[in-house]
Amino acid sequence: MVPHDLRYTAEHEWVRMTASGLAEFGITDFAQAALGDIVYVSLPAVGDSLSSGRTCGEVESTKSVSDIYAPVDGVVAERNDGLDNTPETVNSDPFGAGWLVRVTLSDGEGLQSLLTAAEYESLITAS
Amino acid sequence: MTTTELNRTPLYERHRAAVAKTADFGGWDMPIEYTGVVAEHTAVRSAVGIFDVSHMGKLAVYGDGAVAFLNSLLANDLDRIAAGQAQYSMLCNDDGGVIDDLIVYRWSDDGAYVIPNASNAAIVASVLRGAAPEGITIDDQHLTHGIIAVQGPRSTEVLGSLGFPVDHDYMSMARSDFADSPVIVCRTGYTGEHGYELVAPSAVLGDLWDELLPAVTSVGGLPAGLGARDTLRTEMGYPLHGQDISPVITPVEAGLGWAIGWDKPEFTGREALLAQRAAGPRRRLHGLLSLDRGIPRPHMPVHAVAKGVLAGDVVGEITSGTFSPTLKKGIALALLDSSVAVGDEVAVDVRGRESRFTVVKPPFVQPSTR
Numbered sequence: 198m199v200p201h202d203l204r205y206t207a208e209h210e211w212v213r214m215t216a217s218g219l220a221e222f223g224i225t226d227f228a229q230a231a232l233g234d235i236v237y238v239s240l241p242a243v244g245d246s247l248s249s250g251r252t253c254g255e256v257e258s259t260k261s262v263s264d265i266y267a268p269v270d271g272v273v274a275e276r277n278d279g280l281d282n283t284p285e286t287v288n289s290d291p292f293g294a295g296w297l298v299r300v301t302l303s304d305g306e307g308l309q310s311l312l313t314a315a316e317y318e319s320l321i322t323a324s
Numbered sequence: 325m326t327t328t329e330l331n332r333t334p335l336y337e338r339h340r341a342a343v344a345k346t347a348d349f350g351g352w353d354m355p356i357e358y359t360g361v362v363a364e365h366t367a368v369r370s371a372v373g374i375f376d377v378s379h380m381g382k383l384a385v386y387g388d389g390a391v392a393f394l395n396s397l398l399a400n401d402l403d404r405i406a407a408g409q410a411q412y413s414m415l416c417n418d419d420g421g422v423i424d425d426l427i428v429y430r431w432s433d434d435g436a437y438v439i440p441n442a443s444n445a446a447i448v449a450s451v452l453r454g455a456a457p458e459g460i461t462i463d464d465q466h467l468t469h470g471i472i473a474v475q476g477p478r479s480t481e482v483l484g485s486l487g488f489p490v491d492h493d494y495m496s497m498a499r500s501d502f503a504d505s506p507v508i509v510c511r512t513g514y515t516g517e518h519g520y521e522l523v524a525p526s527a528v529l530g531d532l533w534d535e536l537l538p539a540v541t542s543v544g545g546l547p548a549g550l551g552a553r554d555t556l557r558t559e560m561g562y563p564l565h566g567q568d569i570s571p572v573i574t575p576v577e578a579g580l581g582w583a584i585g586w587d588k589p590e591f592t593g594r595e596a597l598l599a600q601r602a603a604g605p606r607r608r609l610h611g612l613l614s615l616d617r618g619i620p621r622p623h624m625p626v627h628a629v630a631k632g633v634l635a636g637d638v639v640g641e642i643t644s645g646t647f648s649p650t651l652k653k654g655i656a657l658a659l660l661d662s663s664v665a666v667g668d669e670v671a672v673d674v675r676g677r678e679s680r681f682t683v684v685k686p687p688f689v690q691p692s693t694r
Contacts, residue, residue: 233345233551234362236647237619255675257619259361259647260551262675281617285362 198226200292204308205317208266211292212308219299220269220308224256227321229291232258238280238287240265240297245273247300254297256287268311271300333378334470334529344549350442352379355549364552365649368515369689372476373548374540376533377514381426381445382469382523385452386435387460394428394436397455397592399575401585407432410495410512412583414575415440415448416593420600421571422578424448425563427512429497437508437523439471441565470529474536475519475548475556477692482539483509483520490520494694503528514553516560516691558646558655561611561686567622568609568643568657576600577659578609607640607659610666611686614654618679620645620672626658626681627671633678634671639664642672650689654679657686 203211209228213221229235237257247253247267254265276298280286287295312320330353339346344355355376357364367373385394395402400413407430415423424444429437440448445466452462474482480490488509489498497510505528513519524532537547554564563569569578576597585591586598612620620642628636645656656672660683664670668683 233357234360236362236652237617257647259555259649260356262619262621288360 199314199318199321201314203292203314204311205314206266206268206311207320208268210266210268212268212311214308215299219274220271220302221296221299222268223291223296224265224287225317226291228263229288229295232256232261232263234259235284235287238284238297240276240280241273243273243276247271247273247298265297267300269300269302269308270304271302273298274301275299331379331467333376334526335376335378335533338530338533339376342547344547349550350379352442354379355547357549357551358547361549361551361555362649364546364548365555367544367546368476368517368548368552368556369650370477371543372474372478372482372540372545373515373552374533374536374545375473375475375548375550375553376470377473377521377553378470378526378529379442380471381438381440381442381448382465382471383438383440383445383449383452384435384463384465385438385460386463388434390434390460391430391436392433393456393460394438394452395585395588396590397452398426398428399584399591399593399597400428401588402428402430402436404585405430408492408496408498410497410510414569414580414583415451416575416591416597417571418593418596420574420576420593420596422565422569422573422575423451423571425565425569429508429510444565468526469523470526471521471523472529472533472536473513473519473521474540475513475515475517476545477518478543478545479517479519481543482536482545485539486535488520488522494518502532507532513693514562515556516562516687516689516693517556518692518694555646555649558644558657559648559650559687559689560691561657561688563609563657564644573609573659574600574605577605577607605662607661608664609643609657610660610664611684611688612642612645612656612658612670612672612681613651613684613688615669615680615682617654618672618674618677618681619647619654620656620658620674620679620681625673626660627673627678628664629669629671629680634673636671639670648688654681655688656681
């Protein structure tokens with residue numbers, strides 16, 4: 198499942214522009230399925246600066262831990278605090294209620310450098 | 325070292341068809357999870373789960389005085405159990421370290437069935453063969469037989485519906501049959517729940533699985549993989565060989581003195597273990613229960629609590645650690661200096677972050693094996 202209206206990274210994050218102009222991101226369905234039952238999500242704090250490609254948090258499942266890589270440059274505007282108590286939402290709704298962070302982008306380039314849905318789909322099909 | 329083909333159990337194609345995630349465990353390509361570790365774990369605690377544990381070793385040991393022969397090598401005292409009963413035991417080395425932990429089923433004075441771990445089955449067979457006097461046979465049935473575990477409060481219902489014997493006591497066994505083949509129905513397990521392990525010839529294992537599985541799912545159960553098996557056994561504080569016990573971790577250190585026949589005249593490692601017991605071990609296996617959100621993993625360092633993040637001395641390391649689906653928090657087994665006591669607070673280095681834990685005596689969840 199790769200929604201066509203989102204952009205992606207090779208590290209299995211998705212990004213969407215919200216109506217309020219923030220870049221919202223999370224991990225893909227492919228990533229949550231590979232991780233298994235997610236039991237803990239560690240997110241950056243509101244106000245933290247993110248730099249694309251750098252780790253900014255962790256997603257931990259019953260069996261392993263994966264880093265979360267910032268997909269964009271910017272400042273954390275909102276974090277999904279609900280995941281503290283219900284981290285399994287990332288499994289059940291990775292592209293919706295399981296979002297991780299909303300970012301105020303630091304430049305006007307937006308999401309142009311990220312993978313398209315078609316590019317991401319061919320990446321996970323090849324792996 | 326060359327790469328070798330992974331072994332496959334007689335149920336391998338069924339696991340593939342069920343889209344289980346599989347991985348190498350002790351040289352076997354085993355199902356790790358089907359629907360998810362948490363769902364499978366919960367099914368075993370609340371209803372029933374069915375596991376393929378055919379990777380476990382299987383050694384039939386028979387001949388005049390076979391049990392007395394095993395009793396001269398293995399740590400626990402087989403004279404504590406009668407024919408038809410099972411016992412947790414260990415094969416130790418001369419230094420008292422654990423070559424493997426295993427279950428021994430006592431058939432008679434002249435026959436027993438030994439279940440070692442998958443990755444240690446060959447070495448256990450080789451040690452027994454090397455020591456066996458003439459007239460005692462070590463018959464390695466690792467590849468000719470499989471094991472299906474049915475574990476959980478509704479396991480009796482599942483086995484009963486197929487006509488298997490179910491009323492025997494915990495840690496005992498009954499002979500039965502399936503499709504004209506002999507099946508041993510053991511009241512044993514690695515989950516802490518009331519349950520059974522069925523040993524059957526490989527040729528009928530697929531048909532046995534196909535009859536048990538619908539009986540399991542009809543009472544709300546699930547097929548369960550080694551991922552759930554690990555979280556279930558960790559909640560019980562059951563040691564895993566290669567992590568919590570090993571050739572360099574002794575039963576005295578691991579708190580397994582109850583599984584040693586101290587009064588026996590001989591067993592491998594006896595002198596070293598008696599000396600360690602008398603002197604007191606320098607380190608002990610303890611339980612750790614998270615006080616925050618940290619999830620411990622094997623080999624993470626454990627520190628004494630001091631001011632400043634992870635400033636205290638290293639007092640040991642995690643040997644098994646996971647998220648407990650029952651308690652919804654991190655739990656671990658850890659080898660800690662003897663200066664650390666139950667009730668103490670310690671700090672675990674979770675990838676550079678300090679996470680606080682209380683030292684406890686396992687189990688983390690009360691067992692209901694009986």
